Amino acid sequence: IALQYRLGQARAEIARQLPPAPEATVTTLRFAPRQPPGRLGRHEVAAVELDAWNPAYAEAILPPFCPESGLEVLRGKIADAWKRGCRRFRVTSLYQFQLLRTLSEAELTASFSIPVCNNAALDAMLDLGCRRAMAWVELDKAAIEKLVADNPGRIEILAYGRLPLLETRAKVAASGHLRDSRGETFEVIEENGLTRLYSGPVLSLDDLPRG
Numbered sequence: 367i368a369l370q371y372r373l374g375q376a377r378a379e380i381a382r383q384l385p386p387a388p389e390a391t392v393t394t395l396r397f398a399p400r401q402p403p404g405r406l407g408r409h410e411v412a413a414v415e416l417d418a419w420n421p422a423y424a425e426a427i428l429p430p431f432c433p434e435s436g437l438e439v440l441r442g443k444i445a446d447a448w449k450r451g452c453r454r455f456r457v458t459s460l461y462q463f464q465l466l467r468t469l470s471e472a473e474l475t476a477s478f479s480i481p482v483c484n485n486a487a488l489d490a491m492l493d494l495g496c497r498r499a500m501a502w503v504e505l506d507k508a509a510i511e512k513l514v515a516d517n518p519g520r521i522e523i524l525a526y527g528r529l530p531l532l533e534t535r536a537k538v539a540a541s542g543h544l545r546d547s548r549g550e551t552f553e554v555i556e557e558n559g560l561t562r563l564y565s566g567p568v569l570s571l572d573d574l575p576r577g
Contacts, residue, residue: 392409421450424454425456426456428458430458456474459479459480475496485513488517500521525571533561552565
């Protein structure tokens, strides 16, 4: 996933599926809730959080955290999205495979925060029904390039955006933009019952491996 915009800006994240050449790279754009996707390119896919999903988006992103008390509610939301035409789901935690197991025609992508660091992890995701997975964001360039080369068309790379450095259910005595004693900038945002800490700078990968 990549490009994360906030506070009224439309596109929230971008993920790029790297297929074997000469096929075009597929770019998944994650949008902020209540922001319409607008016109997309031929190889672009619009995604949004499940709670905000409607047929204008191709993909629903499932919440990484869900307590036992919320499972049946979430199962109902998935079933409702399926009835309304959603066929692509972005899996962000292992428990979600159990909720999706009856949807045999669903197109699943394993994504942050599932750490797909090697071929064994990717194979496990494929065995659970995923068509592709995002390479773990902390892998070095050589490791990512090997994953892409070993698994053409199965790997996504975080191309541009911000991911949380920390998330907690606890209430914290800070919000908005922060600066530490070294001058580094951060942003604290409360979302869906969780408080998340983001780095100020945006991650951008200009030199993406192909095929």
